[in-house]
Amino acid sequence: MDWLAQLPVEALHGIGPRQAAVLREYGIHYIGALAAVPxxxxxxxxGGSAGRLAADRARGIDPRPVVPRAMPVSATVRYRFGRHVLDGAEAARRASPRTTRAGTVRAVRAAPHGATRPPLQRRPT
Known part of the structure; x- marks a missing residue:
């Protein structure tokens, strides 16, 4: 949990501004320092339950179940070409790196066992 230790205490779920201020008054600025405190x-x-939760979460203990988020219904990436491009192959070549992120969502949904190259949709402007 080294990545967690270097985050500020207010990044920990359940630590609000008031609790973070109290912890800072005692020199506890990072989650790693909070985990080291008994x-x-x-x-x-x-306080009782808030302190117990904060101490547990700083140590990576969180009994809540992990619930995966649903995939978004759609994803859009807009790219404005610096000049007009009429050739479809040229447009696809230039826009392909920018559509990878949007295509990943579509590809995972369409082919869960192996992503495919996302289709490029061109719209006249």
């Missing part, structure tokens, strides 16, 4: 001390600083 849970009983965190409970005294933040």
């Amino acid at each position: 849970p009983a001390t965190v409970q005294r600083l933040l």
Whole structure:
């Protein structure tokens, strides 16, 4: 959990501005420092259940189930060419890197066992 330790305490779920201010008063600025403080001390600083939750979450303990988010219905990427491009192959070549992100959503939904190249839709402007 090294990546978590270097984040500020207010990045921890459940730590609001007031709780972060209390922790900072005691020299606890980062989640790693909060994880190093004994849970009983965190409970005294933040209160019973809030302190217990903060101490657990700083140590990577969170009993809540992980619920995956649904894939978005659609994704759009707009790219404005610097000049008019009439050749479809040229337009696809220049826009392809920019459509990868939007195409990933479509490809994962369409082919869960192997992504395919996303189609490029061109609209006249």
